[in-house]
Structure formats: C-alpha cells, structure tokens
Amino acid sequence: MTELKNRYDFIYLFDVKDGNPNGDPDAGNMPRIDAETGEGLVTDVCLKRKVRNYVQTVKNCVPPYDIFIKEGSVLNDTINQQVPDGSSKEDARKKMCDRFYDVRTFGAVMTTGKKNAGQVRGPIQLTFGRSVSPVVTAEHTITRMAVTDAKDTKADDMGSRQTMGRKYTIPYALYQTTGFISANLARQTDFGEEDLQLFWEALKNMFDVDHSAARGLMCPRKLIVFKHATELGNAPAYRLFDLVAVKLRNADVPPRSFDDYEISIDRSRLPEGIEIVDNMI
Numbered sequence: 001m002t003e004l005k006n007r008y009d010f011i012y013l014f015d016v017k018d019g020n021p022n023g024d025p026d027a028g029n030m031p032r033i034d035a036e037t038g039e040g041l042v043t044d045v046c047l048k049r050k051v052r053n054y055v056q057t058v059k060n061c062v063p064p065y066d067i068f069i070k071e072g073s074v075l076n077d078t079i080n081q082q083v084p085d086g087s088s089k090e091d092a093r094k095k096m097c098d099r100f101y102d103v104r105t106f107g108a109v110m111t112t113g114k115k116n117a118g119q120v121r122g123p124i125q126l127t128f129g130r131s132v133s134p135v136v137t138a139e140h141t142i143t144r145m146a147v148t149d150a151k152d153t154k155a156d157d158m159g160s161r162q163t164m165g166r167k168y169t170i171p172y173a174l175y176q177t178t179g180f181i182s183a184n185l186a187r188q189t190d191f192g193e194e195d196l197q198l199f200w201e202a203l204k205n206m207f208d209v210d211h212s213a214a215r216g217l218m219c220p221r222k223l224i225v226f227k228h229a230t231e232l233g234n235a236p237a238y239r240l241f242d243l244v245a246v247k248l249r250n251a252d253v254p255p256r257s258f259d260d261y262e263i264s265i266d267r268s269r270l271p272e273g274i275e276i277v278d279n280m281i
Contacts, residue, residue: 001064001192004123007228008181008196009237011244012203012220014129015174015258019216021129022046023168030168031137038134040173044126047177052102054206055198059101065198068100068108076113083115092117097189104189105199123186124199129175132246133255140167169216172256178241183231200225204281221258224265225277234273243269 022042023029032041052067059065068078082099083092096117097104107122144163181196200223207218226240243266248255255261265278 001190001194004181004183004186004191004193004196005231007183007231007233008179009226009228009233009240010179010181011222011224011241012129012177012179013174013222013224013246013263014177014207014218014220015172016170016215017172017217017257018169019218020168020170020214021173021175021216021218023214028166028168031135031170033135033137034130038136040131040135040170040175042129042175042177044128044177047126047129048102048106050206050210051105051199051202054202054209055101057209063099065101066099068096068103075110079110079113079117080115083117087115089116089118093120094190096120101195101198104191105195107189120189121185123182123184123189123191124179125182126179127177129177131173131175132261133173133248135170135173138169138171140169141165142167167214171254174221174246174255174258174261176246178237180237200280219258220281222263222278223280225280227275227277229273229275235271239271240274243267 020029020031021040022032024032032043033039034041052069055065056067056070061067061070069075079092079096083095087095092115093110096108096110097120100108102108103110103120103122105122105124107120109119110117111119142165144165147163186192203223204220207220210218224244226237228234245264245266247262247264249260249262253260265276267276270276
C-alpha cells in the first residue's frame with residue numbers, strides 16, 4: 001500500500017429528485033430537515049453507509065477490502081474471529097485495520113467485547129450533507145391491493161383488501177457535504193493511496209449500486225478536491241471551502257434540476273501550496 005503523504009479537503013455535491021435521500025425514523029421516516037432554515041439534511045452516517053455498500057459490492061469482502069460494519073453482522077463476534085487469542089491491543093488494532101477497509105478509512109470503536117481491539121480514529125471524516133436551498137416535503141397517499149393478514153379482509157368486500165400508506169419525497173434538492181482527509185491519521189491506520197482512489201471511485205458510483213423506489217433518483221454532481229502540498233496542510237479548510245459558491249440561477253423559481261444552479265470557484269484567492277481537482281465527476 002502506497003503511503004498517503006498529502007492532506008485533502010473536499011466538497012461533494014449530490015442531488016435527489018422525487019425521493020427521500022435519508023429518512024428520519026423519529027419523524028415517521030420523513031426526509032430530514034433543519035427545522036429553523038428548512039434546508040434538507042443527509043447524515044454523515046448515511047453517506048458512509050453508501051461508501052461501505054459500494055466497496056462491499058465491488059470487492060466482494062475480500063481482504064484488505066472487507067467491511068466491518070455491514071448489515072446483519074455481530075461486531076463483537078467479528079472481532080473475536082479476527083483477533084488471535086493473547087493478542088495485545090495494538091496487534092489486534094492493526095489486524096482489524098489490515099483486513100477491514102471501513103475501519104482504516106472511517107475508524108471504529110472495538111472495545112466492546114472480550115477481545116479489546118482498541119479505538120481507531122479514521123483519516124476520512126464527513127460532515128452532514130445540507131441542501132443548498134430550502135426543501136419542501138411532499139406527502140403521497142399510496143395503496144396496496146393486498147393486506148398483510150387474512151383477518152384484515154372481509155369476504156363480501158373486495159375494497160377492504162387494500163392497504164393505505166404514506167410516502168414522502170422531496171421534489172428536488174442539491175446537497176453539499178464537506179470532507180477532510182488526514183495523512184497523519186492515515187499513517188496510523190495504514191490507509192494508502194489505493195484506498196483513497198477507491199474512496200473517490202465510491203463517491204462517483206455509489207448511488208448506482210444503491211437505487212431504491214424510496215430514494216428516487218440520486219446522482220453525484222460535483223467533487224471538488226483541494227490537495228495540500230504537505231501532510232499537515234497549507235491552509236485552513238474553511239478558507240478553501242469559502243472559494244466555492246453554489247447559487248441558484250433564478251431565485252424566483254423553485255429548483256427542479258442541477259442545471260438550475262451555478263457553481264463557481266474563485267481561483268484567484270487560492271492559497272499557495274493548494275491544488276484543485278474538480279473534474280473527477
């Protein structure tokens with residue numbers, strides 16, 4: 001694995017059309033919304049789940065690209081299976097990082113079972129995705145021409161064999177999330193250049209292996225990467241993010257497509273030692 005020697009900060013733009021990108025189980029699975037601004041939210045956990053699913057699909061869980069946190073897994077059992085008896089915490093931690101892509105990428109807490117594999121702070125961290133414009137949730141009544149149990153039917157009433165339900169969608173929203181990649185933390189987990197290229201690939205393709213009726217049409221739209229010339233970085237991340245502006249072309253018309261937005265990068269204020277890559281998607 002080639003050692004990562006540069007710090008990266010990035011902005012990732014993705015959109016949804018007629019779908020629910022990240023339902024809130026505490027609100028009837030309605031799309032997550034900032035109650036004060038009306039802007040839509042997608043959690044970092046949701047985005048990392050999609051990265052994990054993509055890596056699991058394309059790499060078939062073959063080490064060193066196995067996935068630690070996957071559907072139906074029992075984490076303590078996984079740790080016990082992978083860590084030899086009598087291993088030190090440091091050896092157990094390295095064993096888990098060497099096998100599992102998501103552990104060395106996002107980190108993990110592995111101190112909950114009989115075998116203590118320590119706690120890993122991953123080199124890649126993401127913020128919540130937040131919609132550029134406020135969103136309005138549409139509520140749709142749907143019917144199913146069947147019932148779950150026979151006791152819910154009436155023999156003389158075919159109409160009773162329908163089940164009513166609700167479906168929530170956002171007509172359109174463009175979301176922006178920011179991310180940070182630490183070369184220092186990458187060295188601690190053995191996260192290398194090959195792992196980084198797989199992460200960029202996942203951001204580009206993960207929605208294509210995760211389609212569902214509930215999520216509607218979700219697409220990656222833009223990935224703007226700031227590559228620092230050094231390991232610790234050449235400028236604060238906020239100064240780099242401030243160079244990017246995402247604005248509606250016509251603020252009087254509700255956005256319904258990516259073409260309704262204009263994206264600009266002020267390269268004239270780019271700090272020394274920073275390289276921008278914005279053609280990855």
